[in-house]
Amino acid sequence: xxxxxxxxxxxxxxxxxxxxxxxxxxxxxxxxxxxxxxxxxxxxxxxxxxxxxxxxxxxxxxxxxxxxxxxxxxxxxxxxxxxxxxxxxxxxxxxxxxxxxxxxxxxxxxxxxxxxxxxxxxxxxxxxxxxxxxxxxxxxxxxxxxxxxxxxxxxxxxxxxxxxxxxxxxxxxxxxxxxxxxxxxxxxxxxxxxxxxxxxxxxxxxxxxxxxxxxxxxxxxxxxxxxxxxxxxxxxxxxxxxxxxxxxxxx
Numbered sequence: 001x002x003x004x005x006x007x008x009x010x011x012x013x014x015x016x017x018x019x020x021x022x023x024x025x026x027x028x029x030x031x032x033x034x035x036x037x038x039x040x041x042x043x044x045x046x047x048x049x050x051x052x053x054x055x056x057x058x059x060x061x062x063x064x065x066x067x068x069x070x071x072x073x074x075x076x077x078x079x080x081x082x083x084x085x086x087x088x089x090x091x092x093x094x095x096x097x098x099x100x101x102x103x104x105x106x107x108x109x110x111x112x113x114x115x116x117x118x119x120x121x122x123x124x125x126x127x128x129x130x131x132x133x134x135x136x137x138x139x140x141x142x143x144x145x146x147x148x149x150x151x152x153x154x155x156x157x158x159x160x161x162x163x164x165x166x167x168x169x170x171x172x173x174x175x176x177x178x179x180x181x182x183x184x185x186x187x188x189x190x191x192x193x194x195x196x197x198x199x200x201x202x203x204x205x206x207x208x209x210x211x212x213x214x215x216x217x218x219x220x221x222x223x224x225x226x227x228x229x230x231x232x233x234x235x236x237x238x239x240x241x242x243x244x245x246x247x248x249x250x251x
Contacts, residue, residue, distance in 0.1 A: 002044040003027045039170040050098035054124050059116040061178045062170060063094035066235045067155050070209050070242045071098045073233055077205055077244075079150050081105050086199065088140055088154040088192060089113075091178065093121035093133075095153055100130040110135040111144065140188075141195050148201045154192055155209040160185035186217055193221040200247040207244040215240030 001008060003023045011017075019027070030043050041047040041062045046055050049063035050071060056062055074085070083106045087096040090110030100108050110121055110133060121135040138144055159179045165171060171179065181188040189210055196206045206227060210218050215232040222230040227245025235241035 003030070037169070038173055041170075042173060047092075049094045050101070052094075052097060052101065052124075052128060054092050054094055054097070055120060055127070056092050057116065057120055058173070059114055059175060060091040060120060061155075061174050063092060066241050067094065067209055068098075069233055069235050070153060070155060070207055071095060071102075073207050073242050073244055074099060074151060074153055074205075075102055077151070079205075082107070083150040084147070085109070085151040085153065086144075086149045087111065088152065089156050089178075090121050090135060091117055091155075093124045093135065095155065096121065096133055096135070097124055097128055097130060099153075100125075100133045101128065104130070104132055106132060108133045109149075111138045111140070113137065113139045140191060141199065144199070147199065148204070149199055150201055150204045151207070152192075152196045152200060152204070153207045156188040156192060157181040158185045158189055158209070158211045158214060185211060186214065186221075189214070189218055190221055193218070193225050193227075197225060197227075197247055197249075202248060204247050205244055206247065207242060209242050210240075212237075212239035212241060215243060218243040 003026050004019060033043055039062055041056050042058055046053055047063050050068055054063060085099060085106055085108045087108065087110045090096050090112045093110055096108050096110040099106060112118055115137055118135050118137050125133050157179050158181055159165060161180055161183050189208055192208060208218060219230050219232060222245035226249065228248050230245040232240045232243040
């Protein structure tokens with residue numbers, strides 16, 4: 001489909017069609033890269049997430065089905081019609097855009113420290129046609145104006161240095177800075193848990209994706225920093241994947 005520009009249905013219906021020499025060369029090049037393990041999402045430049053076709057690049061993580069649990073958690077909350085939401089480490093914009101499509105009256109801000117990621121997010125927003133999102137360059141909360149949000153979400157780096165998972169599958173080709181968070185993988189999760197309080201309205205929620213063994217640690221962080229109604233949701237494999245907590249204190 002990538003090489004010919006044809007749809008899946010067309011390829012199935014006309015499977016005996018010949019391709020051009022140029023197309024054949026391109027296909028061989030892509031197959032060679034795939035044999036080395038390079039993710040298909042990087043080869044074709046796109047990935048589906050929440051039924052949205054998103055552009056991806058080697059500067060950002062590839063959106064994964066597990067992250068859809070974070071989106072669903074946010075949608076399950078009882079939030080105001082005109083909720084203000086913040087997505088930290090937006091990457092390709094997957095979380096921000098999924099929420100924007102499902103909640104068109106929300107106002108959602110996506111932050112990422114990479115200019116390449118912000119350009120990708122804006123291109124995806126334009127392609128999807130959502131109007132209720134804004135993307136800005138920033139390093140977590142740094143340089144962020146002191147606005148208060150009903151919801152803060154993030155899928156931050158959460159692998160530890162030397163994690164065997166870093167040598168497996170698609171992860172081998174993804175940017176290390178978007179994957180590794182210190183010796184125990186908890187550095188960014190703790191940072192966000194600590195400072196999200198300064199940007200949440202009373203009754204606002206923090207939702208974080210984390211590693212499958214990090215649920216207990218994240219719940220302790222949330223409780224340590226004053227969050228209430230803390231709980232963790234499991235992913236499709238039955239592993240603890242997303243934790244959330246509610247901020248109940250006045251400013």
